[in-house]
Amino acid sequence: MATTTTTAPGAGPFAGSRSFISKLRDGDEIARLITFLFAASVVLVTVLLVYELWVESALPRHKFGLHFLITKVWDPNLDQFGALPFIYGTLVTAAVSLLLAVPLGIGAAIFLAELAPAQISDILEFFIDLLAAVPSVIYGLLGVFIVIPLMREYIQPGLKNTLGFLPFFQGPTYGVGFLTAGIVLAIMVIPYIISVSREVLLSVPRDQREAALALGATRWESTWKVVVPFARTGIMGSIFLALARALGETMAVTMVIGNTPTISASLFSPGYSIAAVIANEFTEATGDVYLQSLIELGLVLFLLTFILNGLARLLIVATSQRGSGVGQA
Amino acid sequence: MNNRLRWRKFVSNFMLTMTGVCAVVAVSVLFFILGYLVYHGGTSINWNFFTKLPAPVGESGGGMANAIVGNAKLLLLAALIGVPIGFMGAIYLAEFSGSSVAFVVRYAADLLNGVPSIVIGIFAYSLAVLPFKHFSTLAGGLALGVMMVPITLRSTEEFLRAVPRALREGAMALGASKSKTIATVIVPAAYRGILTAILLAFARVAGETAPLLFTAFGSRFWSPGWNQPTASLPVMIFTYAIAPYEDWHRQAWAAGLVLLGLILVINILARAILARGIAVPRS
Numbered sequence: 239m240a241t242t243t244t245t246a247p248g249a250g251p252f253a254g255s256r257s258f259i260s261k262l263r264d265g266d267e268i269a270r271l272i273t274f275l276f277a278a279s280v281v282l283v284t285v286l287l288v289y290e291l292w293v294e295s296a297l298p299r300h301k302f303g304l305h306f307l308i309t310k311v312w313d314p315n316l317d318q319f320g321a322l323p324f325i326y327g328t329l330v331t332a333a334v335s336l337l338l339a340v341p342l343g344i345g346a347a348i349f350l351a352e353l354a355p356a357q358i359s360d361i362l363e364f365f366i367d368l369l370a371a372v373p374s375v376i377y378g379l380l381g382v383f384i385v386i387p388l389m390r391e392y393i394q395p396g397l398k399n400t401l402g403f404l405p406f407f408q409g410p411t412y413g414v415g416f417l418t419a420g421i422v423l424a425i426m427v428i429p430y431i432i433s434v435s436r437e438v439l440l441s442v443p444r445d446q447r448e449a450a451l452a453l454g455a456t457r458w459e460s461t462w463k464v465v466v467p468f469a470r471t472g473i474m475g476s477i478f479l480a481l482a483r484a485l486g487e488t489m490a491v492t493m494v495i496g497n498t499p500t501i502s503a504s505l506f507s508p509g510y511s512i513a514a515v516i517a518n519e520f521t522e523a524t525g526d527v528y529l530q531s532l533i534e535l536g537l538v539l540f541l542l543t544f545i546l547n548g549l550a551r552l553l554i555v556a557t558s559q560r561g562s563g564v565g566q567a
Numbered sequence: 568m569n570n571r572l573r574w575r576k577f578v579s580n581f582m583l584t585m586t587g588v589c590a591v592v593a594v595s596v597l598f599f600i601l602g603y604l605v606y607h608g609g610t611s612i613n614w615n616f617f618t619k620l621p622a623p624v625g626e627s628g629g630g631m632a633n634a635i636v637g638n639a640k641l642l643l644l645a646a647l648i649g650v651p652i653g654f655m656g657a658i659y660l661a662e663f664s665g666s667s668v669a670f671v672v673r674y675a676a677d678l679l680n681g682v683p684s685i686v687i688g689i690f691a692y693s694l695a696v697l698p699f700k701h702f703s704t705l706a707g708g709l710a711l712g713v714m715m716v717p718i719t720l721r722s723t724e725e726f727l728r729a730v731p732r733a734l735r736e737g738a739m740a741l742g743a744s745k746s747k748t749i750a751t752v753i754v755p756a757a758y759r760g761i762l763t764a765i766l767l768a769f770a771r772v773a774g775e776t777a778p779l780l781f782t783a784f785g786s787r788f789w790s791p792g793w794n795q796p797t798a799s800l801p802v803m804i805f806t807y808a809i810a811p812y813e814d815w816h817r818q819a820w821a822a823g824l825v826l827l828g829l830i831l832v833i834n835i836l837a838r839a840i841l842a843r844g845i846a847v848p849r850s
Contacts, residue, residue: 269746270663276655277664277672280716284675287682287713290693345589353583354590362594364838369597371834372827373774375801379808379823380600383607383816428593458579486683488777489801493809513685513777520692520781536689540682547681 288540295534297527306534312499312515314524319531321538323499327416327509328539331491332484334420334505335427340477342424343431344466347473350432351439352461363436370429378493381422386413386494389421394506409504414496417505422490427480434479438472438557439465472557478550482543488513512539601827608824611817616825621787621798627814631822633789637704637797638773641783644708644793645772649715650765656716657723662749673721680717687714688778696782702796707783711772718768726760727753759840766837770830776801800826 298306298319309320346366350359390413397407442465450460466473496508497518512535523529615630622629656676660669691710696702730753738748754761783797785806790797800822807819 265746266744269749270659273655273659273663274668276652277659277668279652280656280672280679280720281675283713283716284679286694287679287686287690290690291686294689294693294697342589342593345586346593349583349586349590353586362590365594365597367838368831368834369593369600371770371774371830372597372600373776373801373830375774375776375804375808376600376604376823376827379804379819380603382808384603425596428596432590432593456575456579458582459575462582482681486685488683488685489805493805513683516685516689517777517780520689521784533689533693536686540686543681543683544678547677551677 291533291537291540295530295537298531298534301527306531307538310499310501314528317525317527319527321512321531321535323501324510324512324515324535325538326501327419327495327499328485328511328513328542330416330505330509331419331423331495331511332481334417335423335484336477336481338421338424339428339431339480343428343476343480344435344473346428347432347435347439348461348466350436352457352465359436363433366429366432370433374426374487374489375493377422377426378490381418381490381494385418385422389413389415389418398506405503406505409502409506411506412496412508414494415506415508416495416502419491419495419509419511420505422494423484423487426487426490427484430480430483431476434476434554435469435473438469438476438554441472441557442468469557471553475550475553475557478546478553482546482550485546486513486539486543488517492517512536601831604820604824604827607817607820608822611821612824616818616821620789621803622814624812629818631798631800631803631818633786634798634800634803634822635825637783637786637790638799638801640704640790640793640797641707641711641779641799642769642773644705645711645715646765646769648709648712649719649768649772652712652716653719653768654723654761654765656720657727658749658754660720660724661727662745662753676717676720679713680721683777684714684775685777685780688780688782691778691782701794702782702784704783704790704793704795704797707779707797707799708793710778710782711775714772714775714778715768718771719764722764722767723757723761726757726764729760730756759843763837763841766833766840770833770837773833774801774826774830776805780805 302309302319306319306321307325308322309318310322311318311320312323313319350362354362390411394407394411394413394417398411401407446464446468447460450464451457455463491511492514495511495514497510497514498508499510499515500507502509516532516535516539520529520532523532615628617630617635618632619628619630620633621631656672660672664672687710691706691713695706695709734752734756735748738752739745743751779799779802783799783802785802786796786798804819804822804826807815807822810816
């Protein structure tokens with residue numbers, strides 16, 4: 239800020255004592271104060287959010303303690319609340335979605351960053367950005383009317399016939415369930431993986447590729463053994479980002495997961511997720527412990543995504559700094 | 568050796584083709600969604616959809632006029648909260664703040680940006696529904712506004728920072744004060760970017776459903792004023808899609824098409840504004 243000293247007209251030789259007055263007259267201090275209040279309100283809102291989640295979930299935190307996280311009973315009539323089926327459902331659907339989305343997303347990102355001409359890559363990236371803007375309730379709508387029937391009629395019976403010996407693909411095929419939710423989630427998070435991974439891959443210095451090619455590597459070998467490892471941490475960051483999105487996703491999951499609190503190895507089984515149970519039961523929750531248990535679920539979800547987002551940001555920053563550092567050397 | 572080379576070349580070509588397939592699959596999802604919505608929604612959209620209230624259960628016909636108006640009110644409130652805080656906060660970050668304050672504000676904004684939308688809903692519920700004991704348009708607008716703040720803030724700041732230093736120095740050399748420089752030089756120079764940032768944030772919250780479920784709630788009637796529950800398109804899509812009535816499904820498709828069309832148009836508009844270049848070229 240040293241270079242921005244203003245010299246108001248007629249400030250003269252008494253700059254030291256007059257600078258504050260002249261600043262005030264020009265409105266600089268006032269502008270600074272006003273914009274500061276707006277900026278501070280962002281911090282205030284964030285602090286308030288954490289505070290509200292903490293305070294409003296006091297009852298179940300005291301009543302159940304950490305048992306809240308590891309018990310299975312969710313019975314509003316008995317005032318017994320355990321979050322395990324919801325945590326299980328959230329983690330399983332997120333894991334399924336990443337299993338599907340990561341290979342596809344990274345593959346597409348490699349194509350956009352390494353193979354496609356810049357113009358085509360930009361156009362495709364534009365479509366990917368639009369895809370990321372599609373609201374989740376639209377994915378839910380398509381999930382209900384397209385994915386669920388497809389799963390029930392073709393995919394689940396098909397998986398059962400071929401891979402039915404695995405515990406994941408057993409049991410009745412309802413169409414709804416962990417697998418369906420995972421697939422819909424995968425479609426939703428792929429754009430995030432592609433966008434961030436593409437950026438990270440593009441920031442890998444050119445000489446890395448050229449060195450590999452000069453040593454006789456094929457195009458794929460240079461990409462897979464040199465460029466991708468170079469961008470490894472950033473790609474991990476994009477995956478964590480996608481994971482955080484998948485964990486917090488509400489509408490699409492609510493519409494296709496089946497909304498039954500179960501813990502089952504079978505991916506065909508209907509389940510429930512943290513976000514879905516909040517969405518479904520919040521307005522119906524009678525009694526303070528019930529409502530506050532739902533808010534505590536919100537707190538759990540908040541903490542999960544908070545940790546993952548933090549890690550993602552660290553990883554992405556680490557790669558881009560390393561990338562530019564090597565580029566300059 | 569020759570065989571090995573041939574194999575390596577084959578692997579290379581194969582894997583590179585596969586990456587192309589991945590990209591095509593990912594992008595085609597967009598066209599699939601659009602095509603399907605246009606196909607199903609297009610046949611269900613009619614004048615009634617925009618002008619009539621929802622019909623009582625069991626009767627066919629009716630529309631979503633109340634949800635469209637409700638959505639507009641919610642988004643207006645969201646913009647009234649999100650745009651000033653995001654814009655002014657960004658000016659503070661880009662022009663006035665020291666590094667430690669800026670770090671705290673940015674950290675808070677990034678944290679807020681990562682909070683799942685359903686948790687934002689709980690927050691708005693505890694602030695604006697619990698104390699008054701009823702759902703309201705205001706509470707829904709608050710939830711959407713809180714979501715808008717970090718997106719507007721961070722991207723506006725980026726665009727303000729991209730304004731070339733020479734412009735600031737030029738204005739100050741002419742004797743303008745800092746606030747005058749910001750108001751007459753820096754913000755006008757970055758206005759395209761700022762407009763893009765605001766539009767993108769707006770499009771992002773326009774389709775949000777989860778935070779509205781227990782703030783704005785829903786309604787099958789007009790919602791006069793700001794203090795009553797109101798219908799909105801996303802929540803209507805949700806309730807209509809999971810209901811067992813054929814007629815409601817058709818309306819859900821129609822609402823989906825309207826909502827997605829609105830969001831995509833705003834997105835494309837925002838990018839078009841930016842693509843014409845920030846008014847001042849970077850030097």
